[in-house]
Amino acid sequence: MPSKEPPRRRVPGPARSRNAAGGPGRARPAARAEDRRPRRPAAPAKRRGASPQAIRLGSPRPRLRLISLCLTLVMLAFVVRLLQVQAVDANAYTAKAEKNRYLEYTIAAERGEITDRSGISLATSVDAHDITADPKLFTPEDSKAPDAPQQAAALLAPILGKDEAELAKKLSTPKSRYTVLARRQTPQVWKQIKDLKSVFAEKAAEDRAKGGPGANVLAGVLQEPTTRRVYPNGNLAAGILGFVNAEGKGGGGLEAQLNKKLQGEDGKIRYAQAGGRPVPTAGSTEIPAVAGTDVELTIDRDIQWAAQRAIADQVEKSRADRGYVIVQNTRTGEVLAMANAPGYDPNDLAQSNSAALGNAALQDVYEPGSTSKVMSIAAVLEEGAATPDTHVTVPNRLHRGDRLFRDDVDHPTWYLTLNGVLAKSSNIGTILATGQLGKTQPEANKVLYSYLRKFGLGSTTGLDYPGESPGIVAKPQDWSTSQQYTIPFGQGLSLNAMQAASVYQTIANGGVRIEPTLVRGTKDAGGRYTASDAPKRTRVVSEKTAGTLAKMLESVVDDREGTGTKAHIQGYRVAGKTGTANRVDPVRGVYKGYTASFAGFAPADDPQVTVYCAIQNPTEGSYFGGQICGPIYKKVMEFALKTLQTPPSGKAPARLPVSFKPGE
Amino acid sequence: MTRTAEQAKGRAGRLARLMPSGPSTAARTPFVLLVVLLLAGGLISLLLLNSALNEGSFRLSKLKRETTELTDEQQALQRDVDSYSEPDALERRARELGMVPGGSPAFLNPDGTVSGVPERATAQPSTPTALPAPEASVPVPTGQPSPPGPTFPSASPAPSDSPVTPSTAATTPAPTTTGR
Numbered sequence A: 001m002p003s004k005e006p007p008r009r010r011v012p013g014p015a016r017s018r019n020a021a022g023g024p025g026r027a028r029p030a031a032r033a034e035d036r037r038p039r040r041p042a043a044p045a046k047r048r049g050a051s052p053q054a055i056r057l058g059s060p061r062p063r064l065r066l067i068s069l070c071l072t073l074v075m076l077a078f079v080v081r082l083l084q085v086q087a088v089d090a091n092a093y094t095a096k097a098e099k100n101r102y103l104e105y106t107i108a109a110e111r112g113e114i115t116d117r118s119g120i121s122l123a124t125s126v127d128a129h130d131i132t133a134d135p136k137l138f139t140p141e142d143s144k145a146p147d148a149p150q151q152a153a154a155l156l157a158p159i160l161g162k163d164e165a166e167l168a169k170k171l172s173t174p175k176s177r178y179t180v181l182a183r184r185q186t187p188q189v190w191k192q193i194k195d196l197k198s199v200f201a202e203k204a205a206e207d208r209a210k211g212g213p214g215a216n217v218l219a220g221v222l223q224e225p226t227t228r229r230v231y232p233n234g235n236l237a238a239g240i241l242g243f244v245n246a247e248g249k250g251g252g253g254l255e256a257q258l259n260k261k262l263q264g265e266d267g268k269i270r271y272a273q274a275g276g277r278p279v280p281t282a283g284s285t286e287i288p289a290v291a292g293t294d295v296e297l298t299i300d301r302d303i304q305w306a307a308q309r310a311i312a313d314q315v316e317k318s319r320a321d322r323g324y325v326i327v328q329n330t331r332t333g334e335v336l337a338m339a340n341a342p343g344y345d346p347n348d349l350a351q352s353n354s355a356a357l358g359n360a361a362l363q364d365v366y367e368p369g370s371t372s373k374v375m376s377i378a379a380v381l382e383e384g385a386a387t388p389d390t391h392v393t394v395p396n397r398l399h400r401g402d403r404l405f406r407d408d409v410d411h412p413t414w415y416l417t418l419n420g421v422l423a424k425s426s427n428i429g430t431i432l433a434t435g436q437l438g439k440t441q442p443e444a445n446k447v448l449y450s451y452l453r454k455f456g457l458g459s460t461t462g463l464d465y466p467g468e469s470p471g472i473v474a475k476p477q478d479w480s481t482s483q484q485y486t487i488p489f490g491q492g493l494s495l496n497a498m499q500a501a502s503v504y505q506t507i508a509n510g511g512v513r514i515e516p517t518l519v520r521g522t523k524d525a526g527g528r529y530t531a532s533d534a535p536k537r538t539r540v541v542s543e544k545t546a547g548t549l550a551k552m553l554e555s556v557v558d559d560r561e562g563t564g565t566k567a568h569i570q571g572y573r574v575a576g577k578t579g580t581a582n583r584v585d586p587v588r589g590v591y592k593g594y595t596a597s598f599a600g601f602a603p604a605d606d607p608q609v610t611v612y613c614a615i616q617n618p619t620e621g622s623y624f625g626g627q628i629c630g631p632i633y634k635k636v637m638e639f640a641l642k643t644l645q646t647p648p649s650g651k652a653p654a655r656l657p658v659s660f661k662p663g664e
Numbered sequence B: 001m002t003r004t005a006e007q008a009k010g011r012a013g014r015l016a017r018l019m020p021s022g023p024s025t026a027a028r029t030p031f032v033l034l035v036v037l038l039l040a041g042g043l044i045s046l047l048l049l050n051s052a053l054n055e056g057s058f059r060l061s062k063l064k065r066e067t068t069e070l071t072d073e074q075q076a077l078q079r080d081v082d083s084y085s086e087p088d089a090l091e092r093r094a095r096e097l098g099m100v101p102g103g104s105p106a107f108l109n110p111d112g113t114v115s116g117v118p119e120r121a122t123a124q125p126s127t128p129t130a131l132p133a134p135e136a137s138v139p140v141p142t143g144q145p146s147p148p149g150p151t152f153p154s155a156s157p158a159p160s161d162s163p164v165t166p167s168t169a170a171t172t173p174a175p176t177t178t179g180r
Helices: A002-010 A012-021 A028-048 A060-088 A090-101 A148-160 A164-171 A187-209 A253-257 A259-263 A301-317 A369-382 A418-423 A427-437 A441-454 A483-489 A497-508 A543-558 A625-643 B002-018 B025-085 B087-096 B132-137 B164-170
Strands: A102-107 A121-133 A179-185 A221-230 A250-252 A267-274 A284-287 A294-297 A322-329 A335-341 A391-394 A397-400 A403-406 A414-417 A512-514 A519-523 A529-531 A537-539 A575-584 A591-602 A609-616
Touching: A060 A090, A090 A102, A121 A148, A121 A187, A121 B025, A148 A164, A148 A179, A148 A187, A164 A179, A179 A187, A179 A221, A187 A221, A187 B025, A250 A253, A250 A259, A253 A259, A301 A322, A301 A335, A301 A609, A301 A625, A301 B087, A322 A497, A322 A625, A335 A625, A369 A418, A369 A427, A369 A441, A369 A483, A369 A497, A369 A543, A369 A575, A369 A591, A369 A625, A391 A418, A391 A427, A397 A427, A403 A427, A414 A418, A418 A427, A418 A543, A427 A441, A427 A483, A441 A483, A497 A512, A497 A543, A497 A591, A497 A609, A543 A575, A543 A591, A575 A625, A591 A625, A609 A625, B025 B087
Parallel strands: none
Antiparallel strands: A102 A267, A121 A179, A121 A221, A267 A284, A294 A519, A322 A335, A322 A609, A391 A414, A397 A403, A512 A537, A519 A529, A575 A591, A591 A609
């Protein structure tokens, strides 16, 4: 131990000598370093006295190694992390950054307009605002007013046209941050609210400046931009157009059928943002919205109005369940009007009767009654089984199958021509005439069935309208004993109003059936007009048969004994057929009440317009088709002739004989 | 010791070598001016660019607001127009002016003849069909005031739309009508 002491003492020695030898300034740091090193270990050594080993100096190498190892490890960790961030997970992080850096909005596409045939808007979309509120801002702590919801409700109720108590309840919803006060309000409504808000905000600021609490009861009223579907003509053609649901998609009618075309394609805009504002130098990508296609209907607004007015009045007067009127262009098959009663206002669906939504003229099926006799007579004429002059002796009662058939009135034995059978709408006469269609009854049934199908019964009209019903026409082999005698005069089969109108269009158009159309054309976002495809044409009966039938149908309206005299239009030759059917109660499925109808076309010798009218279950006044639907037919036909500027042909009516003297 | 001195000397020497040798103040001024000018120019152009962008964004938002306002106004006006031109409203207005719906249409031909049967429009607006109905039950075949031949020379050859168009262009509906 003592042997080790001398070197310790020796150390300062040379240092001192070096100190003395070297320059006073330059050597000082080195000397200090020499001084310090021995002194530090020396102090504990002195204190302990007997532990000189502890002062042994460590080599700097391991320390340096340790430090560099630590540094390397840290750097390695950094490098690994860097690689992970920049190379391995780079995409995920870029995406995350992008998400925060870029704002993306959907640009709502404008829904296409629906117009009538002359371009008058029937359905259009306008800007609107959903008025919303943040109930938290109406609490006493936030609004600084004890009864903020009540005050705000009192202010907003007259503007929004809502119940004050209901608004107050919505505004005081606890622990909620969002409530919708009113949907799809006009910009004017929001402007009123905005003005009110700014007035209150100013007042609050003034109050606060004076040291008051600065209560602002309207601070929590907000808005969201949206669009609203508007039907400028209210309930006009509502049945055809349908409506748009809360999501802005077509909920019924043509709005649903043509939804894909009408809705267009939503666009997108994406831009870099800083604090919510776009960064101008960073580029933005925009996919512009493609506006929906405008649809032009074949409907004529004025004729539609006249039809709708006429049927609505009569349905109300007769206390009937329903009524339909269809006006069709005879030459083109275009539907000029399709009216339902009762209707609804698509602008205000909440107030509408849900039973009235829909298009009953296409969706209701019913037994047509006598208006379908025209198909039986067409078959008889076309097959050459009889001519309009063929004599038919009509007894008061006729026993066929398991039933005793009768006409709508009791009568002595009638001596009618085939023309008279149609004019007086004799059921018995029709059964007798259609019996001539085949050698046996089953054969006759088969022939009649083929004609019914050719006239478009039992299959949809070709409009592709949502919810359209094809009606029911059983196959001839399935006809029951009574059915084979009732179908000729329109009971035991069912059709919709459009199919019935189409039957008369076929006869008016010289025996060629044209599929009805509702859409005339479309105009895409670029303004390019595309006409609809030409409708399918099928010949059902020969032109001669159709001409003969038209003359026969004139007797219904023209002849003193005809059933449709109320449909007579001064100066015009009018063809028509009345119908009064026993109606199947849709709820209980038994015959109860009547279906009154009238169908026809004018001018009879050069038909331009076909009008069909039907009223379901009239309970007050007359229930005969000629009495209640005849006047509607006349009113609508007159209006249509005026609107289309169709002059009378000026030729004398055919006046085919109705009856014959039994001796002849 | 000597090493450190040498080192110090070397560093100073290197540093000294970096300094421009000799008094070259004459060449330094334009350089400094250039740098200052560049800096100032850059700053100013950045300022101008920024204010231009801001101005643009202000104008954009102002124009956007204006567009919205004008669109709202246009839509409100369109709504007013629609409410006036709605068929129901037109009918109400026509009745206020003392008009009633006309009966069966009649046409005045260019040669002065009348096709159709003109009749006086009934004043009872609620029951327009009440009056003509009894007449209709008695068919009047001699309603035409002129023989059909001269009345419609073009109607007989073709039953298509073509004869209608020239005649409708020349004729006017005689009774008051709510049709177009």
